[in-house]
Each structure stands twice: as C-alpha cells, then as structure tokens.
Amino acid sequence: MPLYAYRCDEDGAVEVMRPMGAAPATLSCPTCGADAARMITAPRLRGDGARIAAIDRAEASRTEPTVVSAPPPRPVGPRPAPRLDPRTAALPRP
Template sequence: MALYVYRCEDHGLTERALPMGTAGRTAPCADCGSPAVRVFTAPRLSLGDPIRRALIDRTERTRDEPQVVSSPPARPARPEAAAANPALRRLPRP
C-alpha cells in the first residue's frame, strides 16, 4: 500500500492508503465529500536507515563538486611487531 496525499480546498490535506498505481487525480474529501486534488510529495525517505541516507547525501554532494585534495592521506604508523613480541626480535629484518 502506498500513501497518497489529497488537498481539499475547505479542509486541507488528507492522506489515503491505496494500492500502488491506483490513485486518481481527485478523491472525495472525507469531511465534506467535495473533490480533493492529489498532491505530489517526496517519498518518506527519512524513514530509512540513517547510514544509507548519509551515504546517499554524501554521494549527491560530491556529484557536481567533488572534494579535491592536494595529496594522498598519510599512511598510519605501523606498530613495530618485534617490539610487541620478544620472540620476533631474533628474526632477521629486511
């Protein structure tokens, strides 16, 4: 079921749950019965997973104006494996 929004001139917005693709241009107002015109709204994207929404937003922002960097990011310092394990100190090093 999809949620469709209709606007009555006297009573404002009303919502109707109908099977997808079956909504007409007008529907009778629940309060007065006069024809209410269908209003096209954005889908309820805010109900989705916040991580996926953030990814979509970040992708949209960088589509036209990509983030430009002057150099690649610095490599993180690798911990010395020999210092962590005394048994590794005796191994030859490259």
C-alpha cells in the first residue's frame, strides 16, 4: 500500500497509507482538521530498515567511499583463547 504525503499549512507534512490510486487531492489534517494538499514526492522503498540502510550505504560508496587512515584500535584486555578444532585436540602439542 503506498504512502501518500500531504502538507497542512499549520502542522506541516502528514503521511497516510491508502490503496493505490485511492488518495484524494486534499485530506483533512488529523491534527487540526484543515485541508491538507497532496504533495508529489519521489517514490520510496518501504520495508526492512536494515535492507534500505544497506542500499543507501552501497549507493553512497559510489561517490563518497569511506576512507580510513589507520587500522581499527586493538581491543583492550586479554585476548580470548583461540577456539581449537575438536578434531585436533588429540594431536601432540609442542
């Protein structure tokens, strides 16, 4: 179901979900009740926020790649013991 945007002169932008093609040219503002005119907006993806964020990052990396000047800082504290493969537990150790 698409999201339609309206603009109320008093309250600003109002977004409502309506069936495709069922959005009227004006809407009664849910806050003040005045007529809010429909705005023409670019279509947006709806759904999983993480997916949309990943798409945004991929698009941004085309023109604004993330540049690092140093490796990430080392974690503070003792290093965790390496996880050994249980299949090699019976092998002799040096």
